[in-house]
Amino acid sequence: MFRRTASRALLAVVLSVSLAACGESEDSTGAAAEISTDLSEKPEVPASDEPAPDELVIDDIVEGDGDEAVEGSTASVKYVGAFYESGEEFDSSWSGGPDETIEVPLGGGRVIPGFEQGIEGMQVGGRRMITIPSDLGYGDEDRGPIPGGSTLVFVMDLVEVTD
Template identity: 50%
Template structure:
């Protein structure tokens, strides 16, 4: 009869042996980080425009993406604040974290085009929803969204599975 403790030790031993000893082992076999810990608030890239009349650009980066949601205010608004249950309208640019390549933008449909939704109601991806809450009208926010708060492991449409996304969002109205 095999003891329960033996069943628990065997998988752990197999996992450890698969990792190598770290001495002279194959570097490719070593685990690599896919994200980094980051504060939930940060400074936005200096290249993101503060001019709310112009479409913002998302810079490319070679930095590891954050493991969690990160928001960075480019412009702090002075109007009503978006809270769960608020009807909001935003302008946005959505891009891939690493390349800065835009996959969607309300700006592409016209400078006055907005996306209306109810904050906290699950009408947009979770990271976008969370990232907009707390913004004040007249603000621009740079929101970095990990895959688990975006389109997940499977992706959707032009978004591949596991993608970290960036949205630059202008809060136009709250009611």
């Protein structure tokens, strides 16, 4: 009986240490770790030399604790949009001032699919980095300053959710 308990305890310790080590390496090496957690400060989007993802990638920088953004609600967000590879900014609500937001009716199709999908599930007070492959962005067509086929990164803060 003692051996079984000791073996289980040892296994639990080894598993805990392994999981903790994995979590530390992911957090310390990811681009999300470079983004400010201060919601009063405009975030900077880091450049990436990693291959661009072919799926939507969501990284919570700050987890909010307010109302949740769900389909059918309208989310008020502040955001910075940049190119994945260079981190070069192409758009930002912050250019209108620190309190400038845009309204996004979730499920309304008024913004690119990846932007809308990236907001869903956020809670007010949260900051999230969303990496959007071109098929969930603007596709292969040039759109203003955004060349066709671009992978985009948005860092957004959820300010308010209304029904």
